[in-house]
Amino acid sequence: MGNLLCGFLLAGLGLAAAYRMIVAEYLALGLILVAGIPHGAFDLHWARRKWPAASSVSVAAIYLAIGGGMSLLCLWLPAAGLLAFLVLSAVHFVEGELPRSRFVTAVSFGLASFVLPISFHLESAGGYLSYFLPAAQFQTLAPWLRSAGPLLFLLCLTLLSMDALEGRRTELTQRLLCLGGWLFLPPLAGFAVWFIGRHSRQHLLACRTHFADARSGLGDLVVISLLALLLLVPLFLRFDPRDLNQLFAASIILVAGLTLPHMIVTHKHESLFVRSV
Numbered sequence: 660m661g662n663l664l665c666g667f668l669l670a671g672l673g674l675a676a677a678y679r680m681i682v683a684e685y686l687a688l689g690l691i692l693v694a695g696i697p698h699g700a701f702d703l704h705w706a707r708r709k710w711p712a713a714s715s716v717s718v719a720a721i722y723l724a725i726g727g728g729m730s731l732l733c734l735w736l737p738a739a740g741l742l743a744f745l746v747l748s749a750v751h752f753v754e755g756e757l758p759r760s761r762f763v764t765a766v767s768f769g770l771a772s773f774v775l776p777i778s779f780h781l782e783s784a785g786g787y788l789s790y791f792l793p794a795a796q797f798q799t800l801a802p803w804l805r806s807a808g809p810l811l812f813l814l815c816l817t818l819l820s821m822d823a824l825e826g827r828r829t830e831l832t833q834r835l836l837c838l839g840g841w842l843f844l845p846p847l848a849g850f851a852v853w854f855i856g857r858h859s860r861q862h863l864l865a866c867r868t869h870f871a872d873a874r875s876g877l878g879d880l881v882v883i884s885l886l887a888l889l890l891l892v893p894l895f896l897r898f899d900p901r902d903l904n905q906l907f908a909a910s911i912i913l914v915a916g917l918t919l920p921h922m923i924v925t926h927k928h929e930s931l932f933v934r935s936v
Contacts, residue, residue, distance in 0.1 A: 665836040665856035672840070672848040680845050684783075684903060687851035688910060692888065694855050702924045709924065722920040730916030733791075734897075741791035744915040748773060751922045755858055759830055764818045768834060771811050772853050775838075776846035778808025784846050790898075790908035812838065833857055847907070890916075 668690075676683035706718045733740030753769030760768070777784040781804060785797045792800070815838060823831055833856070840852030891900075894909040 661857060661860060662832045662836065664860060665833050665840075665852055668852045668856045669836050669840050669844070672844055672851065676845055676848060680783075681903060683848045684845050687845075687848040688903075688907065690851050690855055691847070691914075692891075692910060694859065702921055706924045722924070725920040725923065726916040729919040730912050733912040733915050737791040738796070740915060741788070741911070744911065744918065745773065747915075747918055747922055751918065751925075752858060755861065761818075764822070767811065767815050767818055768837075771815050771841065772837070772858075773850065774804070774811055775808055775841035776849045778804040778811075779842055780846045780849075781805065786904045787846065787907040789904055791911070812842065 672683050672687055675686055702722065703715060703718060706713070706722070707715065710718065729740070729743070732743065749769055752772055753765050756765035756769050759765075777788075781801055785792075785794065785801070788797060815834070819831055819834055819838075822828065837853040837857060840849040842849070844852065890913055891909055894912060898905040898909040900906045900909070
């Protein structure tokens, strides 16, 4: 199922990009917000398991306070907020890959999920990140990114080749599809193939497996999706949603605020992620 979803996303977003790149990018960003953010819908369930003595109200209040603080950091100190968000994302993505990988493979693909879409598409990525990194700062980083991208890509291919030779083929097709998305699709579309087709999907499958009341979690999923989209609205006082670069900045500020508490709640839950099928 994971291979099919990644393949479908790769093909669908590829066709959209062939028609017009901006169409694929708007579609990918919408998918990330609507289909990606809800993978935190079971966070309160995990929090109750992690801190059984805490009340749901206190956990929710702390969750919102941490998330709000992270979003404010991105608004007031954009470069620092972006750096914190990328570090947190890298740790979370690597942790999600570890149950199915050797350490070096988990680290490589966790980093590749956002380094490769940037390094292979520097012009587009520079526009998306312009709120957080002014053009002069991004240009300073560009040579390093231009060199790091191909090296990291080759490392990922080498690790997959080693896995194939050693008989570890369970993750091979899905990871190859993700590599193809990062290389050939524009940055948001390439990231969406991995984030929705692999990371978020595995997370939701694990939640459905681990919680007997998963049906109630589906209600949480819908509510959180709607609330997340509503939380974008106040950001439109600062950012113009008609400009893709500004819409991306607003989305990152929102996602950063959701990522930190989500990571705290799910950290070290090794059973949270399931083996791909």
